Structure formats: C-alpha cells, structure tokens
Amino acid sequence: MDSFEFTKIAGAVLSALLLIFGVKTAIDMNVGHTPEKPGFVLPAAAPAAEAATSKEDAAATAPAAGGGGEDVIALLAKANPENGKAIFKKCQACHVSEKGKAATVGPNLWDIVNRPKASFPGFSYSEAMKSKGGNWSFEELAHFLHGPKTFIPGTKMVFKGLPTASDEADVIAYLATLADTPVPLPK
Numbered sequence: 001m002d003s004f005e006f007t008k009i010a011g012a013v014l015s016a017l018l019l020i021f022g023v024k025t026a027i028d029m030n031v032g033h034t035p036e037k038p039g040f041v042l043p044a045a046a047p048a049a050e051a052a053t054s055k056e057d058a059a060a061t062a063p064a065a066g067g068g069g070e071d072v073i074a075l076l077a078k079a080n081p082e083n084g085k086a087i088f089k090k091c092q093a094c095h096v097s098e099k100g101k102a103a104t105v106g107p108n109l110w111d112i113v114n115r116p117k118a119s120f121p122g123f124s125y126s127e128a129m130k131s132k133g134g135n136w137s138f139e140e141l142a143h144f145l146h147g148p149k150t151f152i153p154g155t156k157m158v159f160k161g162l163p164t165a166s167d168e169a170d171v172i173a174y175l176a177t178l179a180d181t182p183v184p185l186p187k
C-alpha cells in the first residue's frame, strides 16, 4: 500500500464518519432536547408558597396580637371577679394586693386601676416601665396582661400573659375591686 492509496482509504473513512455524525447531529438538532417531563421541578413556586403560609400565619396570629384591648373591654361588663380572684393566684407569686403592704417581687397592686404607672413607693421599676407613662386604664391593663413584654418591651415582669381574653377580663374585674372607691367597670 503506497501512501497515495492510504490517503484515499483514510479520506473515504473520514467522509463516511463525517456523513454519519453530520446526519446524526442534524437529526438531534431538529428533534430538539425538551424532555416531555422535566427530571426535577425548579423550586420557583416555593417562595410564593412560603409567602402564602406566612401570610396565613400572620392572619392567624394577628387577632391574638391585637387582642387584650377592645375585646377585653367588651367582656368586662359581664366579667366574673370571683373567677378573677382565683386567676389572681398566678399573680400572687410576685404581687401582694392588700392596702399598705410592702412590695414583694412585684409592686403592690392595691388600687392599681387608674394608678400612674411605676408609682408604688419604694419599688424599683424597670426603665421600660418608668418611661411608659400614663395611668393603668382598663384597656392598658388588658394589653399588659395579654403579653407584658409585647406591651412594654423591657419590663421585668416575667409573665407570659394570660391565655384568654375572658381570663384577662375576670382578673381586671377583680383588680378593680381592690380600692377604697372602685373605678366602675365599663358598661
């Protein structure tokens, strides 16, 4: 086999290969590569789904966070101070409420309704409580007892809050009895 013959054979083989792969490539290009079913689904939908759930969460927690105010005020008219006295046992871990008694862990709660905040003599209040300002209206008591740290961030009252609006209303109705001249409950 001389070199000319070798070149001819090699050329024929290469042409054949070129033809085969050329045709295959052309077919591949025309068929395209979009698989009927993607191997995996891109997580593009996930953030939207998350946003939806967190919105739901927000909707679920919003009434609770906003609670402790007007709803409690509405409940006060038919609140049960006797039940409130029983619930007040939770508070007595830290508060006394008899007239003239010195403060314990927390300030004495005698005459608390409409009392200026952070005003019990000799009690060392947190800066947060001292700077809140105003008097303890029914509504503010409701907000505070619903979630002390939400209403006054930085308060040193370590209490997670009462579980229901009716408990809040009952305790507040009881607190209202602890005075020489009780503040009448809203009708």
Ligand code: HEC
Pocket (backbone or CB within 6 Å): 087, 088, 090, 091, 092, 093, 094, 095, 105, 106, 107, 109, 112, 116, 117, 118, 119, 120, 124, 125, 126, 128, 129, 130, 136, 141, 145, 154, 155, 156, 157, 158, 159, 162, 171
């Ligand atoms: C674990 C102890 C603890 C418990 C339980 C607790 N408190 Fe308090 N409370 C405190 C402390 C301490 C303060 C002072 C908070 C501050 O200075 O930030 C306080 C402050 C208050 C104040 C503000 C008083 C003021 O003079 O301005 C009210 C009202 C109050 N508590 C009501 C209650 C009621 C009602 C309960 C029960 C439902 C309760 N607390 C349960 C410790 C407690």
